[in-house]
Amino acid sequence: METYTEKRAYKRSNYFAPIALSYFNKEHCFEAQTLNHGAGGMFFKSSFFLQPGATVYIRVKKFHLNGSYSGNCEGLRSVTLADVKWCREIPDANVPSYGIGVKYFEPEY
Numbered sequence: 001m002e003t004y005t006e007k008r009a010y011k012r013s014n015y016f017a018p019i020a021l022s023y024f025n026k027e028h029c030f031e032a033q034t035l036n037h038g039a040g041g042m043f044f045k046s047s048f049f050l051q052p053g054a055t056v057y058i059r060v061k062k063f064h065l066n067g068s069y070s071g072n073c074e075g076l077r078s079v080t081l082a083d084v085k086w087c088r089e090i091p092d093a094n095v096p097s098y099g100i101g102v103k104y105f106e107p108e109y
Contacts, residue, residue, distance in 0.1 A: 012038045017060050019044060024055040024081060032100070034060070041082065041103040045090065050100050054084045058102070081105045 032046035060078045082102035090097040
């Protein structure tokens with residue numbers, strides 16, 4: 001069994017929201033769900049594999065702001081570009097699923 005060393009530079013917040021994403025400058029859009037996020041990136045679950053090193057465009061489809069949903073959306077980027085850092089299959093899932101970690105690109109301003 002593989003073990004992974006924690007490399008995060010920022011505190012993470014759990015929050016579950018539906019997202020739409022695509023490879024940068026491509027039309028085909030995929031559905032996924034955030035699991036947690038921080039100032040530097042996001043972890044989400046998807047039914048498809050994303051190639052590490054790829055640039056992806058991510059858009060949060062719906063925030064749960066009425067207080068009926070657990071988690072903290074503070075700091076979650078609603079629209080962003082990110083670099084896929086890793087993609088791992090989630091074992092024992094009913095359907096093929098992948099956990100994907102991305103690092104946000106910093107704005108140039």
